[in-house]
Amino acid sequence: MPDFQRGDFQSWASVHQSRFEDVLRRLLPQPDAAPQRLHQAMRYSVLDGGKRVRPLLAFAAGELVNANIERVNIAAAAVELIHAYSLVHDDMPCMDNDVLRRGKPTCHVEYDEATALLVGDSLQSLAFQLLAEHQLSDETSRQLRMIKLLAVASGSRGMAGGQAIDLDSVGKKLSLPELEFMHIHKTGALIRAAVQLGAHCGAALDAVQMGRLDHFGKCVGLAFQVVDDVLDSEADTSTLGKTAGKDAEQDKPTYVTLLGAQAAKQMAAELHRDALDALAGFGDGARRLRELADFIVLRKF
Amino acid sequence: MPDFQRGDFQSWASVHQSRFEDVLRRLLPQPDAAPQRLHQAMRYSVLDGGKRVRPLLAFAAGELVNANIERVNIAAAAVELIHAYSLVHDDMPCMDNDVLRRGKPTCHVEYDEATALLVGDSLQSLAFQLLAEHQLSDETSRQLRMIKLLAVASGSRGMAGGQAIDLDSVGKKLSLPELEFMHIHKTGALIRAAVQLGAHCGAALDAVQMGRLDHFGKCVGLAFQVVDDVLDSEADTSTLGKTAGKDAEQDKPTYVTLLGAQAAKQMAAELHRDALDALAGFGDGARRLRELADFIVLRKF
Numbered sequence: 001m002p003d004f005q006r007g008d009f010q011s012w013a014s015v016h017q018s019r020f021e022d023v024l025r026r027l028l029p030q031p032d033a034a035p036q037r038l039h040q041a042m043r044y045s046v047l048d049g050g051k052r053v054r055p056l057l058a059f060a061a062g063e064l065v066n067a068n069i070e071r072v073n074i075a076a077a078a079v080e081l082i083h084a085y086s087l088v089h090d091d092m093p094c095m096d097n098d099v100l101r102r103g104k105p106t107c108h109v110e111y112d113e114a115t116a117l118l119v120g121d122s123l124q125s126l127a128f129q130l131l132a133e134h135q136l137s138d139e140t141s142r143q144l145r146m147i148k149l150l151a152v153a154s155g156s157r158g159m160a161g162g163q164a165i166d167l168d169s170v171g172k173k174l175s176l177p178e179l180e181f182m183h184i185h186k187t188g189a190l191i192r193a194a195v196q197l198g199a200h201c202g203a204a205l206d207a208v209q210m211g212r213l214d215h216f217g218k219c220v221g222l223a224f225q226v227v228d229d230v231l232d233s234e235a236d237t238s239t240l241g242k243t244a245g246k247d248a249e250q251d252k253p254t255y256v257t258l259l260g261a262q263a264a265k266q267m268a269a270e271l272h273r274d275a276l277d278a279l280a281g282f283g284d285g286a287r288r289l290r291e292l293a294d295f296i297v298l299r300k301f
Numbered sequence: 302m303p304d305f306q307r308g309d310f311q312s313w314a315s316v317h318q319s320r321f322e323d324v325l326r327r328l329l330p331q332p333d334a335a336p337q338r339l340h341q342a343m344r345y346s347v348l349d350g351g352k353r354v355r356p357l358l359a360f361a362a363g364e365l366v367n368a369n370i371e372r373v374n375i376a377a378a379a380v381e382l383i384h385a386y387s388l389v390h391d392d393m394p395c396m397d398n399d400v401l402r403r404g405k406p407t408c409h410v411e412y413d414e415a416t417a418l419l420v421g422d423s424l425q426s427l428a429f430q431l432l433a434e435h436q437l438s439d440e441t442s443r444q445l446r447m448i449k450l451l452a453v454a455s456g457s458r459g460m461a462g463g464q465a466i467d468l469d470s471v472g473k474k475l476s477l478p479e480l481e482f483m484h485i486h487k488t489g490a491l492i493r494a495a496v497q498l499g500a501h502c503g504a505a506l507d508a509v510q511m512g513r514l515d516h517f518g519k520c521v522g523l524a525f526q527v528v529d530d531v532l533d534s535e536a537d538t539s540t541l542g543k544t545a546g547k548d549a550e551q552d553k554p555t556y557v558t559l560l561g562a563q564a565a566k567q568m569a570a571e572l573h574r575d576a577l578d579a580l581a582g583f584g585d586g587a588r589r590l591r592e593l594a595d596f597i598v599l600r601k602f
Contacts, residue, residue: 029457038457038465053365080597089422092395095413113395114468117418118461121390128429132448147433147448155426156330156339160419164339167415204543 009291016059017052023073024080027130041111041119042126046084049102053224053296054079054191058198060288061213065202074134075146075197078127082154083190085123088116090163124154136201146200153193162186166252174253180222187228188221195220195289209281216278216289223271224296229254230264231300272297310592317360318353324374325381328431341411342420343427347385350403354525354597355380355492357567359499361589364515366503375435376447376498379428383455384491386424389417391464425455437502447501454494463487467553475554481523488529489522496521496590513579517590520576527569530555531562532601573598 024046029039054272055076062072091098091106099109107117131150137143152158162185169182195217199205205213233256255264275293279286326345330340356377363373392399392407393414400410410416429448438444453459463486470483496518500506506514534557555567576594580587 027358033458035457035465035469037469040463042457085422088536089418092418094393094418108395115465117390117393117395118457121386121425121455122421122457122461124425125452125459125461129449129452129456132445132452140445142444144433144441151426151430151433154422156336156423156425157334157546158342160423160426161336161339164416164419167419168338189474227442249397281352292438 003123009288009295012288012291013056014162016056017075020055020059020073020076020080021047023077027074027077028126037111038047038115038118038122041107041124044110045088045102045107045116045119046081046123049104049135050080051299054083054194055192056116057191057217057220057289057292058201059280060286060292061195061198062201063288064213064282064285065199065205067198067202071136071201072198074130074136075201076194076197078130079190079194079197079265081123081127081130082150082159085120085127086154086159087164088123089120092116094232095163096121127154141202142204146197149196149200150193155198157190158185158193159187162189169253171251172253176258179253179255179258183222183225185216188218191221191224192217200268212278212281216275216293219271219275219278220293220296223268223275223293226255226264226268226271227297227299229256230261230268232256233261235300268297303588311591313520313589314596316359317357321356321360321374321377322348323382324378328378329427330523338412339416339419339423342416343423345405345411346389346408346417346420347382350405351381351385352600353381353584354593355384355495356520357593358492358495358521358590359502361587361593362496362499363502364589365501367516368499368503372435372502373439374441375431375437375498376502377495379431379451380491380495382424382428382431383451383460385490386419386421386428387455387460387464389424390421393417396464396468400579417534421430424533428455443501445507447498450497450501453496454490459486459490459494460488463490463586470554472552473554475559477559478482480554480556480559484523484526485519488526489519492522492525493518510582513582517576517579517594520572521594521597524572524576526596527556527565527572528598528600530557531558531565532571534562536601569598 025043028043028046031040031043033039058072058076058079062069087101088107091101092108099106104110106116107119111119127150128147130141131147135143136146156164162182165182166186169178173262174182192214195213196210199210201215221245232254255267259267272293276290279289327345329344329347329404332341332344334340359373359377363370388402389408391397392402393409400407405411407417408420428451432444432448432451435442437447442474455461457465464481466483467487470479475483493515496514497511500511500514533555556568560568573594577591580590
């Protein structure tokens with residue numbers, strides 16, 4: 001695979017990442033507001049880190065439908081808060097027991113376990129608060145659909161359900177369809193939600209277009225996980241910003257352990273192609289979505 | 302204090318409790334749907350237990366405004382799912398480390414800690430899903446306000462924030478205002494939300510009436526905690542259905558340790574009176590709310 005040529009995309013992403021950091025700083029509870037330690041821990045867990053892949057997908061989908069950027073900011077923040085809460089809870093000793101995240105001590109290490117539990121819980125509430133208190137659509141009924149969409153993507157039939165399947169899979173030999181089912185939930189659901197929520201902030205797409213966009217989200221979400229598995233097996237901790245080699249150490253099934261590195265890379269390339277095919281009818285408005293698919297598959301960290 | 306005379310109220314409450322159990326059984330993910338273990342643990346943590354005080358408050362507030370019972374069912378379920386999630390997380394080893402809840406092993410004892418974490422997370426998502434996917438009001442904008450209301454009541458400025466203050470208070474000597482601040486968040490926020498959400502399901506009250514109803518909720522919420530503290534210091538584990546005497550053992554400040562049992566009972570009586578005063582203008586429609594205030598203050602478990 002050739003290295004991804006960043007150029008213009010790189011500056012588009014940087015501008016949005018930096019701008020979005022300010023959005024999060026503003027939307028999170030301020031560090032001097034009571035209860036201060038909890039609010040500081042929430043900010044610690046969300047700010048200054050991460051590639052913001054889900055928000056970038058929301059911004060790219062928003063561009064496709066000429067969405068108001070203030071609206072997409074809120075949708076992107078809600079998705080990112082859900083993602084951040086899942087990382088905080090996932091890192092806890094009773095789950096993955098990880099001490100390093102985005103190059104920093106994990107929340108329960110920097111604070112304590114009880115605080116990490118409450119940080120995750122509070123970030124989830126805040127995500128739904130944001131979607132309910134800001135105007136995201138001219139139609140309030142559409143806004144309710146957006147809230148439902150994020151709730152389903154986060155819950156037991158989405159991300160949290162995928163984590164439960166993940167827990168049950170430790171030490172087991174999964175088939176490829178079982179592994180795919182797990183990741184479509186664990187990682188895929190929220191990535192799909194990011195694309196859909198971004199698109200819901202602007203002009204309505206018809207059902208066929210929305211279906212194609214959702215297929216794009218599904219392919220990119222799965223590709224993201226396949227690439228994650230490859231990187232986890234090949235990269236080192238300092239590049240990754242989180243503990244490398246954890247999957248093998250914990251005897252978790254991954255695309256690499258199941259297929260081998262070469263076939264996993266091949267699978268990522270196929271998903272990449274499927275994702276781009278899904279956008280074929282969208283013209284130049286989908287440019288950033290295409291570039292994000294490239295970035296997700298060809299990234300090195 | 303005289304014993305609370307139940308009579309007609311008792312049968313009203315029983316009918317709603319039993320009916321509401323069916324509502325929860327229907328709204329929770331079915332036990333045979335994947336991921337099964339997570340869904341079974343969610344049902345284990347919510348069903349067959351609890352006095353359902355918050356749902357009863359929602360039903361009573363719904364009666365005040367002639368609300369459609371199907372709508373109040375959903376609002377009540379959302380509040381109860383948030384309450385249930387908070388108990389599951391609260392009982393975990395990194396929080397209160399409790400093994401008994403509603404007379405049964407706590408979720409992390411019956412299942413495991415990782416599952417308990419995901420059960421709580423998923424119950425929270427489901428609460429917001431319910432509020433977004435069912436019609437609760439003729440005005441969708443009012444429904445968005447209801448979602449915001451529950452999110453704020455649950456998050457870092459509500460229930461979860463109160464728990465954070467509670468954690469920080471272990472081993473400290475709090476003043477009465479500090480203890481009150483903690484409980485207005487930890488217990489009070491969700492009880493107030495239950496009353497308000499029930500009232501939002503029916504004919505709109507004016508701002509003054511809504512303010513009175515909210516004051517009722519605030520008084521009842523605080524009285525609930527004061528009575529809880531008294532019961533914890535006096536009852537035994539089998540009556541309580543959860544481990545008695547935990548507060549003293551964990552050196553947590555309570556109304557009893559701060560004021561003494563007698564003054565704490567006096568405080569509950571005053572809050573009871575304030576709660577009833579707040580309903581003075583409402584006539585017979587508020588009858589069940591009054592009876593619930595009586596029940597909450599005069600209960601023995």
